[in-house]
Amino acid sequence: MARAALTRVLEPGDERAGGWLRRTGPVELMRRITAEDGSAERLPGMTAARLGGYRLRAAAAEPGRDLAEAAAVGGRFVCPGDREWPSQLDDLGDARPVGLWVRGRPDLRLWSLRSVAVVGARACTPYGAHMAATLGSGLAERGWVVVSGAAFGVDGAAHRGALAAGGATTAVLACGVDVSYPRGHTELLGRLAQQGLIVAELPPSSHPTRSRFILRNRVIAALTRGTVVVEAEYRSGSLVTARQAQRLGRFAMGVPGPATSGLSAGVHELLRGEGVLVTDADEVVELVGDIGDLPPVRRGPVLPRDHLDAVGARVLDALPYHGVAHPRDLARTAGTSADETLGRLYELHSLGFVEREGDGWQLTPPSARDDDARRGGT
Structure with a gap:
């Protein structure tokens, strides 16, 4: 009951009053505020003006x-x-x-x-x-x-x-x-x-x-x-x-x-x-949170070419955007042997990245690659 009364007497966060409350307890603090025996004046930091304000509020509590x-x-x-x-x-x-x-x-x-x-x-x-x-x-x-x-x-x-x-x-x-x-x-x-x-x-x-x-x-x-x-x-x-x-x-x-x-x-x-x-x-x-409350791994979208190994990616990068290239020229650009380049070209073909045109190779047109991706091919 004393604490309930003090919520009407004291302003929230009043640290000085909080110190009095800690030292005297709520019942004694309320008694001192309302008593005329001078005990309130002995509280550290209490002034006549402050006590007067407290007593006005206490009277209405x-x-x-x-x-x-x-x-x-x-x-x-x-x-x-x-x-x-x-x-x-x-x-x-x-x-x-x-x-x-x-x-x-x-x-x-x-x-x-x-x-x-x-x-x-x-x-x-x-x-x-x-x-x-x-x-x-x-x-x-x-x-x-x-x-x-x-x-x-x-x-x-x-x-x-x-x-x-x-x-x-x-x-x-x-x-x-x-x-x-x-x-x-x-x-x-x-x-x-x-x-x-x-x-x-x-x-x-x-x-x-x-x-x-x-x-x-x-x-x-x-x-x-x-x-x-x-x-x-x-x-x-x-x-x-x-x-x-x-x-x-x-x-x-x-x-x-x-x-x-x-x-x-x-x-x-x-x-x-x-x-x-x-x-x-x-x-x-x-x-x-607690230990183990971890967010999911954040990463960008995984593209089909992300699954290629380093040599396959170099061979794919060696192909020109337009036109046909010979395997020997691609091997020179990719820094691999002609046989390895040819093997990688067939792998890229099975994945839908490239097409064979006579003795040469070219990139698959973007629309065809998109259709293949939608079918789940890459």
């Missing part, structure tokens, strides 16, 4: 009501030490959340053990939306939970991609779990509450502010094994998330875009540093 409002929308409050608490959040130290308001049926700790953040620009391009949705669906199909912030643009596309694949996705909000923000994502948030999880540090009915969005990003970074940035300008909250992930020892990844796009400039700056370039879900899983 009704944790029982907040818990009831959360329960009314299918929510609950999770504290450090609870079975459902994701212990990786402890890496934030004194900036660790006081507690988390959670909406949705799945277990937050279990879902967070195998999760990846996909974040990026709100005003993304169609390319950015496509890449975010593709990553979201690809990660979900591979059994990973997609975590994002439910904002317009990349966040929404990542959530929708995971949902479309029938996978798991978590939204970390900068407001209460019962607040639909942005309003345009009311339907999406409803689906997330039914099929996934909605998480917030702030109590029910709380509304977002600019600073709360930035502070929310540290939770996304700490909750997941890595953060993928899809489109971000130089000044972007998504880059804050990625750099926070790096400080916490997580992977920071970026999806490249056009060099001329300002929306990819921040991603490219990240990739010039410690960020890792990724282009699909397989490459993301290779980084954040």
